[in-house]
Amino acid sequence: MKYMKTIIKLIGLLLLTGLVLGLSSCEDFLNRPTEDGYTVSTFYQNDEQCLQAVNPIYNSPWHDFSRAFFKIGEVQSGNYYWTGPYQDFTLTSSNEDLANMSASLWSVNAYCNSIIENINLYAGPQTTEAGRNMAKGEALVWKAMAYFFMVRIWGEVPIIHNNSAEIATGNYNKLFKATTENLYDYIIMTLEQAIEWLPARPGAPGRFDKYSAYGLLAKVYLTKSGLGQTGTRRKEDLDKAAEYALKVINESGRELVPVYSDIFRLQNNKASESLIAWRWTVAPQWTASNAMQPDLCLAGFDDFGGWGGWNGPSVDLQDAFGEDALNLTQRRNGDARRKATMMMYGDKYEYFWADRGGFDWTAFQLGRESFDSPTGANAVKHLVGDNYDHIQGTGVGIGEMKTSLATHLLRLADVYLIYAEAVLGNNASTTDTKALAVFNAVRTRAGVSTKTSITFDDIWKERRLELACEGDFWYDFVRLHYYKPDEALNILKAQRRKTYVGLNDYYKAGNGTIIIGGDGKPTPRYNTDMADLNITHDKFFAPFPDTDLAMNPNLREAPVEYDLSGYTY
DSSP: OHIIIIIIIIIIHHHHHSOOOOOOOSSGGGOOOOSSSOOHHHHOOSHHHHHHHHGGGGTGGGHHHHHHHHIIIIITTTSEEOOSHHHHTOOOTTOHHHHHHHHHHHHHHHHHHHHHHHHHHHOOTTSOHHHHHHHHHHHHHHHHHHHHHHHHHTSOOOOOSOHHHHHHHTOTTTOOOBOHHHHHHHHHHHHHHHHHHSOSSOSSTTSOOHHHHHHHHHHHHHHHTTTTOSSSOOHHHHHHHHHHHHHHHHHSOOOOOSSGGGGGSGGGTTOTTEEEEEOOOOOSSGGGSBOOHHHHSOTTSSSSOOOGGGOEEOHHHHHHTTOOTTOOSOOOTTSHHHHHHEEOTTOEETTSSGGGTOEEHHHHHHTSSSOOOSSSOEEOTTOOOSHHHHHHHHSSOOBTTBBOOOEEEEEHHHHHHHHHHHHHTTSSEEOOHHHHHHHHHHHHHHTOOOOSSEEHHHHHHHHHHHHTTSSOHHHHHHHHHHHOHHHHHHHHHTSOOOOEESHHHHHHHHTTSOOOSTTSOOOOEEOTTSOOOOOOGGGGSOOOOHHHHHHOGGGGSOOBOOOGGGOOO
């Protein structure tokens, strides 16, 4: 089992018996203990050291998952076009991204387990109960997040509550999967303990507080509400989702960032809207940095190059925003989220290339030999700009495949929409005052009109537009598939996930540089020659990587019920 062999040995044992992972960071709350001889048994001597031990979980062990999470969340969901197995649902157990993703998530779990164990065993007399609990609570939120990803990607996975206990018993390559219901109960148990331990306000900007855990718990209950159901969702779970979301809304003191596009700028990495995020930093340690910009940006956008010309926001997502890539005379900018999500003809960005007067997407594209996008659009989120932009935002320069831009995994706007969906529940529509207020707050920031009544379709679309290209949309399909599998399948089948043909000449002609055809008008078309989407119900959950299956044949067996009553933190 790859995750047990490599992760327990390289991470679990490292933390249990050797040096604490080290790196000096430019951001205070990401500062890590240096590699100068600390051992676990002598390290946890004050609250600051306890928190330093947690800091790496905000980035490093997530690194190999962070690139694949976009392919799962956005490409597979139909928000983004990117050729490969996530685009056409041909993912197999031999996929390298899948193996890296599995290893990364189990790495997070091992790291969190080890931190909790080490604090319990070795914390010195100068630590305080509040300090120890805060560090352990943060680790538990990350542990819950890792399992929440796993249960929605694979469906059933083992529970590894204590890595060193599994090593001692020799069971690390014999574990059976837990049932899906079991896993949700385990995630809930973990978050409830995190809430008990975490403070009401974060210890520093960007760190977790109890409302980070409440927000995630609300999303877990909303997802769990349809599990094992047919057509409707469990009211008790919906009520819990609404209760915990409302606590975040009413008690956390968090507010929406006033300007939507500002959420994704470096200066707002730690904005209060962001409840849970990967907090990256440009640093010598490769895994501490955000590597997503080159995957999504156009070659020449920054100082190192990029591959984003081969992919782009899907035609279907453009349709959802009411956009048309073939209309060169008018952009429908009534919804501020469109321009903040996808670059299209006519768009200019003052926050990219600020030292050069801003980034003009049209001039950049038309100044190239060929047009770089298969869909008529390019990514915006996860991009920081050039070296100057990065220095302006953080004080340090960009690196090759390295930025410090935070990746937001749970935002306050998401919690608002969770609340609205939970209140709607199994009803056809709702006019609930609070649900409308928070739903309309999201729309008002985007610059679109408010509603006096909302339906499931309203919330579904609002979630898609608000969170587009943030790695989340696929999990809305998983949640829907739990209780309305055919509806989830049919939505995917109806999407426009293909590319355009003839965009290069069309865009050039639109700029007056090329005239083709008898009437002077090029005729691009949506590429209906491409194969239709081949998706079936079994594609909603990923296969286990070959490496995991080879090392643990019990992953092929039916899941078992774990007795959670014996698990404590």
